[in-house]
Amino acid sequence: MKIIRIVLVLLLVAVAAGFIAYKFINKSAPDLSDSTPEKVFTWTELIDQSSDTASLYQFKDKLIAVSGNVKKIAKDLNKITLELGDSNNVSSIICQVDDRHVADFANVKENSTVAIKGLLRSAEVDDSGLGLGNTVQLNYCVKSK
Amino acid sequence: MKKIILAALVFTGVQAGAQKYMTKTGTVDFLSKAPMETIEGINRASACLLDAKTGKVDFIIQIKSFVFKQQLLQEHFNENYMESDKFPKSTFAGTITNLNAINFAKDGEYKADVAGKLMIHGVTKDVKQSGKIIVKGNQASLVCAFNILLADYNIAIPGAVKDKISKEVKINVNATLDKLK
Incomplete structure (x- = not known):
């Protein structure tokens, strides 16, 4: 039971890491409409x-x-x-x-x-x-x- | 009568001499198709000058002006591949070799053969390419597509992403130039 729990936690961490990496790689260029010019x-x-x-x-x-x-x-x-x-x-x-x-x-x-x-x-x-x-x-x- | 002919010749000469076309909003895009990823960058701020009298063609392309959908790709393109701080621009300086086949005074689509020097990433290579010139009123559009090998221009692909980046890149050029007054 403990092993299953560890595997589930590891899977969850892997999915979260994958999601974060995907978002990071596919992050679009910043939208400048609300930014203040220098x-x-x-x-x-x-x-x-x-x-x-x-x-x-x-x-x-x-x-x-x-x-x-x-x-x-x-x-x-x-x-x-x-x-x-x-x-x-x-x-x-x-x-x-x-x-x-x-x-x-x-x-x-x-x-x-x-x-x-x-x-x-x-x-x-x-x-x-x-x-x-x-x-x-x-x-x-x-x-x- | 002689004076009229002379004036006509001078006028024709002035017209031919003034046949220069220019744009600073030409489009150059590239496509890298690899099994794992397709990368596309577009630059809509390419400068191009064409002398219809001599056939001389010049392009100046600022590398930092390429736009990508993903921010990370743009950073890698500038920092790791093109080293745009070190090599800020690419240029092409060439000549239309079949200038006699193109009538800039008549609207139409003409095949154009161009030969010249293409400089990318600080490396200059002799290139020959065919494309087309579309003459319409006071505009001339240059359209061309060709492939380059990254290795020919000393653009290294890091081992970690070698399956994601194609060794060969397709480049499309589409620039509509305005006749200079």
Whole structure:
């Protein structure tokens, strides 16, 4: 009887460990809608600061908010990517919208202003000579409240 | 009459010279299919520049901008496989080798052969690939799919997960470029 009890306890522990491991492995990326950004920029401030990558990278992989003109909306199935900037400036900010929040951007139009927040992934100065301008990239973007 | 012909030639030349297309929102995704697990990452922030006059094509892809469904996969991808702090971007610099077969002035779907240098994880390899270019108005879409071997780019698979990660990865490229004014 005691052995059965031990086996049952071990089984229970194994199932619990398996469940925790499964949840850990399949944990989805954090939803940033209720998180507070570390810094708030306008798109021109962010582009200006992108020339000083070392300074901007104090916010790398951290949540920042940016507001500005929507230069382009790229839609692909149920995914949206926004490019903030203006037609007179090749430098821009690329925001990959979190798939869970695509519906929040349904009414956003090109040449309108949007306030958005996301994880700062990269800032690149155009030193390639390709004429791409400076580019800042944000991931898991959601609308700023 | 000579002046008109000369002006027309100059105008045509200016138009051809201005035929550059660009996007910063191109999509590059990869799929690793192994018996135990399928891993998929997508990057919708790839920069691409195409010169329709010379056929030159450039891609710049920030590795950290790949998005995964699972957070853990994203961490492993950046830290263990791609070492994205050390090798933050992948690039492709190449040329369309059958440029004469593509008419950027006429809407349509054209087969495109591309040859160039693909850099992933700090390793550069010569590649040749066929894809298609879809011209529609002031846009040109580049569509291409190809496989790479992780070993070719010094991307090591730890023994503990060797059954979960395929040695070969399929990469899909789909970028719609806007003609520059």
